[in-house]
Amino acid sequence: MTVxxxxxxxxxxxxxxxxxxxxxxxxxxSNGWTFVLWGVAYYIAILWxxxxxxxxxxxxPVTMTVASVLTVIIFGxxxxxxxxxxxxRAIGSIWCAIGISMFVLFLALGWSGKLMDYNxxxxxxxxMLATVNAASSMVLKWMLQFACAAVWWALxxxxxxxxxxxxxxxxxxxxFFCQIVFxxxxxxxxxxxxxxxxxxx
Amino acid sequence: MPELPELNxxxxxxxxxxxxxxxxxxxxAEFTWLRSKTGATDGNLxxxxxxxxxxGYVSVxxxxxxxxxxxxxxxxxAGRAALAEYVQALKQMLGGAIGD
Numbered sequence: 001m002t003v004x005x006x007x008x009x010x011x012x013x014x015x016x017x018x019x020x021x022x023x024x025x026x027x028x029x030s031n032g033w034t035f036v037l038w039g040v041a042y043y044i045a046i047l048w049x050x051x052x053x054x055x056x057x058x059x060x061p062v063t064m065t066v067a068s069v070l071t072v073i074i075f076g077x078x079x080x081x082x083x084x085x086x087x088x089r090a091i092g093s094i095w096c097a098i099g100i101s102m103f104v105l106f107l108a109l110g111w112s113g114k115l116m117d118y119n120x121x122x123x124x125x126x127x128m129l130a131t132v133n134a135a136s137s138m139v140l141k142w143m144l145q146f147a148c149a150a151v152w153w154a155l156x157x158x159x160x161x162x163x164x165x166x167x168x169x170x171x172x173x174x175x176f177f178c179q180i181v182f183x184x185x186x187x188x189x190x191x192x193x194x195x196x197x198x199x200x201x
Numbered sequence: 202m203p204e205l206p207e208l209n210x211x212x213x214x215x216x217x218x219x220x221x222x223x224x225x226x227x228x229x230a231e232f233t234w235l236r237s238k239t240g241a242t243d244g245n246l247x248x249x250x251x252x253x254x255x256x257g258y259v260s261v262x263x264x265x266x267x268x269x270x271x272x273x274x275x276x277x278x279a280g281r282a283a284l285a286e287y288v289q290a291l292k293q294m295l296g297g298a299i300g301d
Contacts, residue, residue: 010295016215017222017288023238024226083227083234 025085032186034071039179041067046172061107068103091136098132122171123159126152133178144185148178206290211256212283216241216249221284224259224276232272250274258283 041063048059102125109115130152137145155174159167212218219239224230236246253259258280262273276284 007295010291013213013215013218014288014291014295016219017284020219020222020238021226024223024230083230085227089228 035183126155229275
C-alpha cells in the first residue's frame, strides 16, 4: 500500500514536471490578436483603395503604419507580463524581418512609381506571407499554420495567371481564412488553454 | 540490488519543482507570471523562490518598468543540473513503472 502511494506520488512529480515545462514553453499564447489586427488592416486598405477615397495612394502606407504602431504598443504592454522563450524569439524575429521587408519594399516601389502591376504586387505579398507562415509552422511543427502558408502559395500562383476582380476576391478570401478566421481560432484556443494549474507546496 | 538514489529535498517540494520546471523552458519570468501559472499565493511563492535562490538554483533581478517594480527570476546552471539529476533519480526510482 505504502509502496503504491509513494509510486503514485513520484509519478505525480514526473507529470508535474512535464506539465510545467509545457506551460512555460507555450509560445502561441496571446498572439491570435495580431492575425486579426493585420487581417482587418488589409481589409481597410483594400476597401480604401477600392472605394477611391481621396488620398488613395496613402491607403496602404497609412493602414500598415497604424497596424505596425498598434502591434508594437500592444506587444510592448504584454512583454512585461510574459516571459520570453527561445522559440518565441525565433518566431518573432521571422515575422518582424518579413514585416520590415514588406514595408520597405512596397513603400519604395510605391514611391518610385514602379508598383504598377497589381498581379505582381499580390503575388509578392502572398509569397512573403506564405514564407513567414511556413517558417513559423515548421518551427512549431503546426500543420494548421502550414495550411495557411499553402493558401498563400496558391494565391501567389493564381496572381501570376489571373487578374482583375477575381484576383481581388481570391485575395480577400485568403485574408479572411488565413488572418481573421485563423486569428479568431487562435484566440479561442489560447483562452481555453489558459486554465490555471494549481500547485500547492 | 542497486542502491536507489536520494531525491534532492530542495527540488522535491511540489511548488519548487513546478517553479524550476517552468523556468527551465523560458529565458526569465516575472513573479506575477509564475504566480498565475502555479496558482500559489504571494507569500508561499516568495518563500519557495527564496529557498531556490538560497540554494543557488535561481537568480533574481529587480528592475522598474514604467515606474513599476518588476522581479524577474532565471534558472541558473546549478538549477538546471539539479532538475536534470532529480528527473534521472525519479526515473531510476520508478524503474519499469513509468510506462504503466
